[in-house]
Amino acid sequence: MLNFLEKLELGVNYDELNSKQKELAKILLKEKIISEHKKILYLNNLFVWGKIDLTKNGDAYLLSTQTKKDLFIKAKDLNSALNNDLVFVKQKNHSNASVVLVLKRQSEFSIVLTQKLKGLIFGKCFNTGLLRQLKASQKSLKLLPVGTVLRINNENNEILEVLGHISDDLVDEKISMALFNKFEEFDKASLDEAKAYIFDILPSYYPNRKDFSSLAFCTIDPIHAKDYDDAIYFDEKENALYVAIADVSEYVSAFSALDNEALRRGFSIYFPHKSIPMLPRILSEGTCSLNPNENKLVLGFKIIFDSELNVQSEELFSAIINSKRRFNYDEVDEYLKNPIDLKECNYIYKLNKVTNKIRAKRLKNGFNFDTKELRLELNKEQEIINTYYESSTPSHSLIEECMLLANKAAAKRLQEVGIFRNHESPNYQKIAKMYEELQIIGIDFSPTNSLHENIIKIQQLADEIGLRSEVDKIIIRSFKKACYQHKNLGHFALGFELYTHFTSPIRRYSDLIVHRLLKSENEKMYNYLCEDIVNKANSISDLERSAQKVALDFIDRKFARFANKRIGYMFKAIIVNDEDKMSIAVLDDEIKGARVFLYNNCFPIFSNVIVQIIEVDLMSASIFAKVIKNV
Known part of the structure; x- marks a missing residue:
């Protein structure tokens, strides 16, 4: 829709529109928002489209790229429009407008x-x-x-x-899901399609697939994982890495009921106590999942390295595998530290050395950030019983490098138009602001013309003063967000000229599209699958952000519950954001990671303080506290 609206400003040929755009055009013509002349559609004067930004008193502003400043809309002129709705307004004068049509609800x-x-x-x-x-x-x-x-x-x-x-503590999950228009239950049509694929996989049924069932593939995932997208195998003699990915596209056909449901969800959602899958569990945890000792359909790459570990060849394969072992990250870390005989999976030790060298080469252009994932443990009543930070470990790095290699190989095979995972370089203003912020906390240096060299130097200085994780967050904040787009723009943070997502089709819709594009037999099929790809890429990026927001909102609600039962209690915390209106601290005590808004603060960012919980708003999941002392 956005692509169509942008074209209207210059004029667009009616015959070039798809069916959905033609339906919208008829509505806009009826409302006299656009005009037609010789099959060219034009936007009429005084009409502007954009998103509604609602204020607390019920009035709103229109956020639009068409106007130099936001247009003000009185509450009585909203015409039932709500926050973040996409609308058309008619200007009353240079600064005021009224809503004439709601194009798309942010939520129903x-x-x-x-x-x-x-x-x-x-x-x-x-x-x-x-x-x-x-x-x-x-x-x-x-x-x-x-x-x-x-x-x-x-x-x-x-x-x-x-x-x-x-x-009720148990209502939080429902609130977080409902706030972002997410649902756990699948419709009957998609469930019926998913159930149709329950059968044993025999190589004789698939003569066009390679039979890799004798190769010692294994999976390495979090300890509580239930769906396994990817499996690896390393042939030491051939110096070849096999990355096998669940062939979800074999079961989820384009434009089917299952596909429509997967596209509507976009991503799986992960709560501390459960997941909300993109696909019915019978597929995500059963038919598609690369469970050990079961024949599974896969799409993958065989990547052969030369003696210097440069990629010599990348062969796309469609195959049947039978994973010999399911590892979790913790046990692989232990084996890498204290090796034991893993029998047919002993190749993990050699592969670890290979991926370490590949990682070192990659970081000459890319970046390594010390990011920590906050984890919550809940009891049956969904109350917090423990929190901790999970850092990247050698086993994580091993798998990450394998997946990056496969994603790069997939991106190379896509045509000019497809689904790419882009990360553009940051703009000068954000980098300049980052330098100023770092100077305040004592990281002062002379920048060069190389942004990569500057960031490496900043990270080295942060290591010296013990603030690496905190400084990395400031650096990441200055970057643009990665997103899905229909054309390749490269990936700045990884240092890749071409990149896509290929390795998680069970939990990401973008990867499912890439699988279909790689399997398309001719250009006609490829173009058919790319129909409306611009809007799909934009939609997938939006769905990614909303899936992340659901999980973060739930965590905030759990912390708010914890704090609400501890009004007046004092906790150790770290100041993480110092703004004019209100500073923010993060608890760093028996409970870690909870954000608290501070009524008073005279200490600089990253100060260790004692805070006292003063008030909790369960509705907004906000915790308010005051600083008692600096420690």
Whole structure:
């Protein structure tokens, strides 16, 4: 849709539109937002499209690339538009406008919390904090306890579902999912398709696939993983790495019910206690998953290295494998430290040495960041019982380098148009701001013309003062975000000229598209699969961000629950953000990683302090505290 709207500003030929764009064009013509002359569509004067940015008092601004400054929209002129909706407005003057058409809802639903005001029950919106009248009688609303969480229809405020009560720990998962319009259950059509593929895989059924079932493939994943996308095997004699990826495209056909459901979800969502898969579990954890000692269909690359570990050849293969062993990261780390006989999987020791050398070569152009993943452990009532940071280990690095090699090999085989994982270089203003921020914490140096050299130097200085992880976060913040696009722009952070995602089709829709493109038998099929690829790439990037937000929102809610039961308690914390309005600290005590907003702070960033919990807002999952002392 965005691509079509951008073209309207210069004029677009009606005959060149796809079916969905033609339907939209008819609506815009009827509303007199656009005009047609000799089959060329033009945007009429005074009409502007963009996204709604709602304020706390109910008014809004239109965020648009068409105007130099945001247009102001009074609450009475919103015409039912809600926050982040894509709309068309008509300008009243140079700064004011009114909504004439809602093009696309950010969500069909809103989540509200029932509240009592002057004897009446309203719904307070989680996203905006604004009160909404509910389409239900006050008599029935008063039967619900105040603080009930509801999912309502954005068109008419009708109650669709009672999610639970805000006081219940178990409601957090439902809130986080509903806030971002996510659902756990699959529709019947996609489930029926998934069940159709339950059968044993025999090599004789697939004469066109290579039979690699005798090769000692293995998987290496987190200890609690249930779906296994990738398996590896290393042939020491041939100096060849085999990266085999679950061939999900064999079971999920383009434009099928399963495919539509996977595209709607885009990504699997990972909570501390469970996952919400992109594909039905019967596929993601069963038919497609590379479980040990089971024949599985795969698509992969055989990558042969020369004696200097330069890639000599990359052969795409369609095959059957039978994973001989399922490892987890912790045990592989232990074996790499204290080797034992892994029998047919002993090649892991040699492969580790190979990937270490490949990694060292890659980092001459790319970057190595000391990132730590926050992990939560919950009990059956979904209360926090433990938190810890998980750092990258040798086993993580081994698998990462194998996957990077396969992703690069896949990107090379894509045509000019496809799905690429791009990461553009940062702009000068952000880098200059980063240098200023680093000077404040004592990292001062003379920049050269090479950004790569500068960042390496910054990381070395950060190591010397024991702030590597914190400084790496500042560096990453100055970078642009990686995203999916239909044309290749390279990957700055990895130092790659070409890159895509190929290795996780069970949990990422982008990889499923890449698999189909690699398997397309001719250019006609390739182009067919690339239909509407621009919008798909944009949609997948949006879905990636929303999947991440769901998981982060849930974690914030768990921390808010923990803090709400500890009002007045004191904790060790680290100042991580010092802004004019309100500083932010992160707990670094028995519980780690919880963000707290500070009412008072006179200490610089990265100071170790003692904070006292003062207030908690369960609705916004916000914790407020005050600094007691600097330690």
